[in-house]
Amino acid sequence: MSTDLHDLYQEIILKHSREPKNSGTMDNADGEANGNNPLCGDRIVVYVKLDGDRIADAKFEARGCAISVASASMMTELLIGKTINEARAEGSRFIDLLTSKDPPEVADDDELAALLGVRQFPARIKCATLPWQTLAAAMDGSETEVTTE
Amino acid sequence: MAANGSYPIDRIRGDFPILSEEVHGKPLVYLDNGASAQKPSAVIDQISKTYETGYANVHRGVHYMSQIATDAMEDARRKAQMFLNAADEKEIIFVRGATEGINLVASSWGRANLQEGDEIILSVLEHHSNIVPWQIVAEQTGAVIKVVPIDDAGIFLMDEYEKLLSEKTKMVAVTHVSNALGTIVPVEDVICLAREKDACILLDGCQAAPHLPVDVQALDVDFYVFSGHKLYGPSGIGVLYGKEALLDAMPPYEGGGEMIDRVTFEKTTYAELPFKFEAGTPHISGIIALGSAIDYLNGIGFDAIAEHEHGLLEYATERLTEMNSIEIVGTAPEKAAILSFNIQDVHPHDVGTILDHDGIAVRTGHHCAQPVMDRFDVAATVRASFGLYNTKSEVDALVEGIKRVQEMFA
Ligand SMILES: Cc1ncc(COP(=O)(O)O)c(C=O)c1O
Numbered sequence: 001m002s003t004d005l006h007d008l009y010q011e012i013i014l015k016h017s018r019e020p021k022n023s024g025t026m027d028n029a030d031g032e033a034n035g036n037n038p039l040c041g042d043r044i045v046v047y048v049k050l051d052g053d054r055i056a057d058a059k060f061e062a063r064g065c066a067i068s069v070a071s072a073s074m075m076t077e078l079l080i081g082k083t084i085n086e087a088r089a090e091g092s093r094f095i096d097l098l099t100s101k102d103p104p105e106v107a108d109d110d111e112l113a114a115l116l117g118v119r120q121f122p123a124r125i126k127c128a129t130l131p132w133q134t135l136a137a138a139m140d141g142s143e144t145e146v147t148t149e
Numbered sequence: 150m151a152a153n154g155s156y157p158i159d160r161i162r163g164d165f166p167i168l169s170e171e172v173h174g175k176p177l178v179y180l181d182n183g184a185s186a187q188k189p190s191a192v193i194d195q196i197s198k199t200y201e202t203g204y205a206n207v208h209r210g211v212h213y214m215s216q217i218a219t220d221a222m223e224d225a226r227r228k229a230q231m232f233l234n235a236a237d238e239k240e241i242i243f244v245r246g247a248t249e250g251i252n253l254v255a256s257s258w259g260r261a262n263l264q265e266g267d268e269i270i271l272s273v274l275e276h277h278s279n280i281v282p283w284q285i286v287a288e289q290t291g292a293v294i295k296v297v298p299i300d301d302a303g304i305f306l307m308d309e310y311e312k313l314l315s316e317k318t319k320m321v322a323v324t325h326v327s328n329a330l331g332t333i334v335p336v337e338d339v340i341c342l343a344r345e346k347d348a349c350i351l352l353d354g355c356q357a358a359p360h361l362p363v364d365v366q367a368l369d370v371d372f373y374v375f376s377g378h379k380l381y382g383p384s385g386i387g388v389l390y391g392k393e394a395l396l397d398a399m400p401p402y403e404g405g406g407e408m409i410d411r412v413t414f415e416k417t418t419y420a421e422l423p424f425k426f427e428a429g430t431p432h433i434s435g436i437i438a439l440g441s442a443i444d445y446l447n448g449i450g451f452d453a454i455a456e457h458e459h460g461l462l463e464y465a466t467e468r469l470t471e472m473n474s475i476e477i478v479g480t481a482p483e484k485a486a487i488l489s490f491n492i493q494d495v496h497p498h499d500v501g502t503i504l505d506h507d508g509i510a511v512r513t514g515h516h517c518a519q520p521v522m523d524r525f526d527v528a529a530t531v532r533a534s535f536g537l538y539n540t541k542s543e544v545d546a547l548v549e550g551i552k553r554v555q556e557m558f559a
Contacts, residue, residue, distance in 0.1 A: 005506050040529060
């Protein structure tokens with residue numbers, strides 16, 4: 001196998017996709033949103049529970065590929081405990097990391113660095129970004145479904 | 150390969166320039182023919198030849214080039230007529246593809262013939278393009294859609310179909326071959342039963358036309374559609390066959406140039422068939438090159454193609470059945486060369502990306518057939534679809550690729 005496939009399917013990503021963190025449904029969520037990739041039929045639901053302006057808990061249910069599940073899992077791990085504004089900023093930073101023209105600079109200990117391999121696979125970028133867009137909608141209390149198209 | 154070993158696979162592969170391309174440093178293994186087939190030089194060269202030596206607008210000019218282009222286009226219409234064994238060339242309408250053909254019938258025939266409470270029968274196997282146009286016209290007319298179920302193998306359930314048929318049935322629109330599963334629908338029986346109720350029949354021949362000989366007169370079908378790009382021809386061109394009497398009685402679909410007899414602001418009279426349904430300047434070079442694709446297929450012969458592709462399907466089915474943790478989706482005994490499957494615990498997109506890395510092109514997703522996916526309770530499948538230029542060693546490459554996916558996700 002050549003190196004770039006390994007960049008995409010790093011051990012940490014495979015691990016998150018096999019045993020996702022915070023996967024499941026949530027009763028009495030303060031926010032909930034659906035994400036849909038109409039091109040491939042993948043779907044995700046993201047739930048958030050707020051404590052003031054802080055994300056007290058986040059969960060997701062996904063029917064999707066390893067990349068989208070790993071991205072959702074890592075996202076919830078990273079954002080639980082953050083304020084809504086911090087979470088939004090992280091979300092924008094993440095989408096920038098994947099879609100910026102120039103190769104981004106990331107710190108060695110950046111949890112999101114593992115997902116940067118997706119940059120080499122343009123067809124898969126939406127798989128990684130959908131959970132984040134859906135979380136943003138869940139925090140907004142937006143009723144409309146998030147779609148990648 | 151053909152059992153008699155005479156199938157000229159090397160020559161055929163040589164006819165398709167793209168097959169010598171490399172993808173990620175590996176030879177291209179193109180197993181996505183169900184989505185679109187690659188083009189032989191005969192088709193590619195014809196497109197340049199039209200523009201280099203015989204191009205102008207058609208049916209309009211008195212000048213030489215217009216005549217040459219018109220003749221070439223009408224020649225292609227006769228080739229399509231013979232390809233489907235239509236009774237008359239007037240019955241061949243050039244459209245953008247199957248999608249436009251179905252929309253034309255649903256809109257023009259549907260709005261003229263459907264009334265509240267009339268029923269349209271479709272099947273679970275349909276591509277979205279043979280569902281949505283009918284939903285639109287049902288909405289407009291108050292007609293009702295009924296859906297023929299399939300069994301666990303993906304077989305069209307004839308007895309359920311029979312139960313759905315009634316005096317209310319006005320249209321039966323079903324696929325000839327399922328694009329998601331490969332199931333060949335026994336359309337002769339479908340048509341016979343519909344005839345007893347005087348229902349009209351449209352067959353979606355997108356996946357059938359590249360694999361089996363089609364004879365619209367023997368079938369006694371009312372409408373038949375296919376897309377050129379799946380038939381080794383250009384994209385953006387396809388054929389709608391319709392029985393002359395039906396087409397004659399239908400109102401135009403689009404208005405414009407080419408489709409008129411005489412226009413005044415008081416009243417416009419329409420052109421004869423087929424031009425009544427061909428408003429605007431057509432895809433001239435595409436039509437002519439579709440004719441070249443048909444010539445190319447006839448040159449190899451449908452029996453030889455069908456035998457070759459069937460051999461590939463059997464071999465691939467056998468090899469995948471031997472593997473662990475593979476589920477084949479769609480196991481009807483009568484199938485065209487389409488193999489849909491899933492690898493346990495690996496999402497089709499991940500399979501697709503990893504196979505692509507080995508130069509293997511397969512389709513992953515719902516194949517524009519979400520009702521089929523729902524029937525099998527899967528979000529998506531991996532689909533390998535074989536064409537006349539594929540080989541058993543390409544099936545072997547697929548099998549090796551699947552093993553690498555399994556190792557990676559083990
Ligand atoms: C069975 C079937 N019907 C209809 C279509 C639509 O064809 P097109 O997109 O060429 O109009 C396809 C192609 O994907 C198909 O496989």
